[in-house]
Every structure is written in C-alpha cells, then in structure tokens.
Amino acid sequence: MQVTSVGHAGFRIETAAGSILCDPWVNPAYFGSWVPFPDNSTLDWDALGDCDYLYISHLHHDHFDPRHLAAHVNKDAVVLLPDFPVPDLRRELEGLGFHRFFETADSQRHTVSGPKGDLDVMIIALRAPADGPIGDSGLVVSDGVTTVFNMNDSRPIDLDVLHAFGAIDVHLLQYSGAIWYPMVYDMPARAKEAFGVQKRQRQMDRARQYVSHVGATWVVPSAGPPCFLDSELRYLNDDHGDPANIFPDQMVFLDQLRRNGHDGGLLMIPGSTASFTGAQLDSLSHPLDDADVEAIFTTGKSDYIAAYADRMAPALAAEKASWAPAAGPAMLEPLRALFEPIMARSNEICDGIGYPVELVLDGQGHTETVVLDFPKRIVREPIPGEKFRYGFGIPPELVRTVLRDNEPDWVNTIFLSTRFRAWRVGGYNEYLYTFFKCLTEDRIVYAEGWFGESHDDSATITLGDWQIQRRCPHMKADLSKVGVVEGDTLTCNQHGWEWDLKSGRCLTAKGHELRCERL
Numbered sequence: 001m002q003v004t005s006v007g008h009a010g011f012r013i014e015t016a017a018g019s020i021l022c023d024p025w026v027n028p029a030y031f032g033s034w035v036p037f038p039d040n041s042t043l044d045w046d047a048l049g050d051c052d053y054l055y056i057s058h059l060h061h062d063h064f065d066p067r068h069l070a071a072h073v074n075k076d077a078v079v080l081l082p083d084f085p086v087p088d089l090r091r092e093l094e095g096l097g098f099h100r101f102f103e104t105a106d107s108q109r110h111t112v113s114g115p116k117g118d119l120d121v122m123i124i125a126l127r128a129p130a131d132g133p134i135g136d137s138g139l140v141v142s143d144g145v146t147t148v149f150n151m152n153d154s155r156p157i158d159l160d161v162l163h164a165f166g167a168i169d170v171h172l173l174q175y176s177g178a179i180w181y182p183m184v185y186d187m188p189a190r191a192k193e194a195f196g197v198q199k200r201q202r203q204m205d206r207a208r209q210y211v212s213h214v215g216a217t218w219v220v221p222s223a224g225p226p227c228f229l230d231s232e233l234r235y236l237n238d239d240h241g242d243p244a245n246i247f248p249d250q251m252v253f254l255d256q257l258r259r260n261g262h263d264g265g266l267l268m269i270p271g272s273t274a275s276f277t278g279a280q281l282d283s284l285s286h287p288l289d290d291a292d293v294e295a296i297f298t299t300g301k302s303d304y305i306a307a308y309a310d311r312m313a314p315a316l317a318a319e320k321a322s323w324a325p326a327a328g329p330a331m332l333e334p335l336r337a338l339f340e341p342i343m344a345r346s347n348e349i350c351d352g353i354g355y356p357v358e359l360v361l362d363g364q365g366h367t368e369t370v371v372l373d374f375p376k377r378i379v380r381e382p383i384p385g386e387k388f389r390y391g392f393g394i395p396p397e398l399v400r401t402v403l404r405d406n407e408p409d410w411v412n413t414i415f416l417s418t419r420f421r422a423w424r425v426g427g428y429n430e431y432l433y434t435f436f437k438c439l440t441e442d443r444i445v446y447a448e449g450w451f452g453e454s455h456d457d458s459a460t461i462t463l464g465d466w467q468i469q470r471r472c473p474h475m476k477a478d479l480s481k482v483g484v485v486e487g488d489t490l491t492c493n494q495h496g497w498e499w500d501l502k503s504g505r506c507l508t509a510k511g512h513e514l515r516c517e518r519l
Contacts, residue, residue: 005268024069150172180416203246219264249301323398332379497512
C-alpha cells in the first residue's frame, strides 16, 4: 500500500484494488483565515483527483473544499459515504456532480467491489451535535496486507471496533489545534497565556492517548496545523516560540512521541509518499531534500510563511472582495427571521443556554447590538443597562455574508475564522455553539433530539481513589481510556472537560454532572 500526503488531513491511498482520495483541501477556508501548511497548491491535482474512490470525512471546510472538488476530482469516483444522521454531506457532493455513492453503516466492516478488486473499509461515524457539524468520521482501509486508520480530526469514542481488522499498521491523526479558544476571548493576558499552554499540551496528550490505544506501528501527524497568512492573524502561527500557541506543527508532536517512547512517527508534507507492506515501512520519500523539509518547520519557518503570504496575497484579496459590505441596513430583522424559527424548535438547547446572548456588530460604517434572548425565544434590541453572561463581537461584513449565503453553520464560517471577539461569565456552554451550527430544520431537530435522549451511565470504573461512571457525561467517551484523575479533579482528555470529584459538578460547562464517589 502507498500513502501520499496531499496536505493537512488529505491523503491519497493507493492499493491494488484502487485509489482513495481523502479530504483534499487547497483553497483558503473560514473567511480566508486558514490555508494548508505546508503549501500544497503546486501538486498535480488533476492526477491526484483521477481517483477510484473519494472520502470526505465531514463538512468542515478544511476537509470539504467544494471549489477544488468541482475543478479537479473525478465525478465518477465512488464516494465512501459516512453514516451521518442528516444528509447534508451527500447533498453537497451531489450538487458538485458526484453520483456514485457507497453508503456505509456506522463502524461496520464492508467489502467494496470494483473493477480492480475488493477493498475492505470501515467508516466510524460520529453523530453528536458537537461533531462535524452534525457528523465527523474516520476511515479504516485494508488491502489484505496493510491496514490504515485515517482518523483525521475525528475523536472516536469506541476504538474496539478496530478489532475487526486486527492490527492497525498506519495511523493518521490530528494533534494540533482547530479552535478559536482562548485567542479570541476577552480575558487578562496572563490568564489567556495559561489557558493556551494548557490547551496546547492537552490536545497533544489526547493524540498520544489515541496513539497508545490504536497501537499502530507507524503514526503520521496530520489535520493541522492551519497556516494564517492574513497580516491581522499572522500572530496565530507557531513560529515565534510561544508556549501558549495552540497550533504546534508536526515536528513538535513527533518530538513528543519520541520523548514518550514511540519511535514510529513519520513526518510527511504535501507530496511525501510512504510505501508499506503490512507493518513494514518499505520507503519514504519527500518532494524536497530532507534539510529543506526540516527547515520549513524549524529555522526557516517564519521566512517560509512570509513567502507563502506573498504568493497567496491575490487569493486572499479576492476572498475579502467577495464578502458583503460592512455598511448597510440594520440586521435585527434578518437575524430575527433566521434565529426565531430555530429557537422555537429547540427547547432543550434554549434552556441549556439559559441566558440572553449579546451580538455586537461593530465595523466600518455600521454599529449595532442585537440580543438573542434564548429564555424568551426571541431576537430583540438590548435593554439599557442590560448585562450578559455570553457575548460576541463580530464584524458586520461577516454576518451580512453568512446571511446572504444562507449559511447553516456559523461555527464552520465565522467562529473558526477567529475574526471575532468573545466574552463569557463562567464556563463553556456547549448548547450555545451547537445552536450556531444547527441553523436548519434538519439539524436543529436532530440536535434537540440528541440532547433530549437519556444515556446509560450505569457502568462504573475505578480511577485513582475514585469510583466514577464509565461514560463521560459530555460526549459519552470511555473514561477508562481517556479519563485522568489529579487530586480531586477528573479531566476527560477527549475534549478537555473537567469535573470536581467531591461534588460531581462539571467545572467546564453548565450541567453534565458526574456520578462519582471516593473509595
């Protein structure tokens, strides 16, 4: 089996039974904030796109690049389709001209038969509202000799399903940040630095836990980091020795692996190709000399990013020119028309948010404050002197653009762009961000039902001096595998949430109490 990196979470997997192109991403994403690192724009995309199978893990735009798929990928490729609760991914791909779909069942091994032979695959589909939007997934591929688990940036809860393939030979996974926290939050600089240091390490700790549980011989860090080329966002790149930067690169994670006893990490950049026979690495080649590859991540990183920004300047300028203008009519009524029908369908979510939320739309030529009053299920003007538990400051041109384009998901557009400010009193509110990614009837009905279901937490495990429920109250991760107890605090490394074991209270968000007792 041959695995070629095509950048970020993208790979082309060559087998005797056919080729699979996974998550090709080239064009700037999230209002032009993210681009792949290193640069993958000079690859032979027409050749790479002449594939037998296509796998898109989910609809985040650093995995689903519609402009690139439309221009460069074979429309007769068979799409390996995850088993998601809403059909948004299939609809998007059909709209681009893809018409052959192999519908998988979640976490089941399938044999895909084609003119070149049979291929065994499994797609682990994640279905919680926090995934995706409304879905993320990982792909297992076996040609009968070599098995690859392309986890990209999914976070599977049950890894036991991998036993259907025996040993995993190659593991491709995310290790770097893909979030806006804590950078956009209004908080003291010292607190922001402390949270950044914690976030940087926890995301790499979580990746190492997955590496340990999967047990693959070879590990390829992927699905990050993004690169930020806009002058306003350049500080987000990890090229200036900041221990609080949440976007460490592949070399940083490979060093962590080595220091923790794993010598099977492989560095791959766009165009790198590795050949495997079972657990044996037959060859690894890069499109550049080894010294030039290393320099991209070390001594020459800042210069590389600066040159990259110069090359991409016309594309970023075109992206900004496509946004709606900041100045214009008041947005209260368009936002009321968008949000109030969603609020009316989402009692669980509105009650989970629990407070009015402030939207400050302040930019060149337009200043306006709109209140999303979740307890009353209305959108209104602020009351003089009103205080808010949660708030966002968003440039009006971004809001006008998502309204113009009927975007169903502000998380996958505005928030991941990091082009906004946020403030809050207390912990993270999962319901709030779920609301912003479920701005269609299909999505909100599914999310509302998911939150309304009861989950079995009857199984108990022992961690340290405590007996606790086995399944995390947040996303049902197996705490026997991802739970860490330090003193009287439990951390679930799946998403970094914390609980006070003396009371069972969640320290990260409202609700989500934990059943626990000291031995």
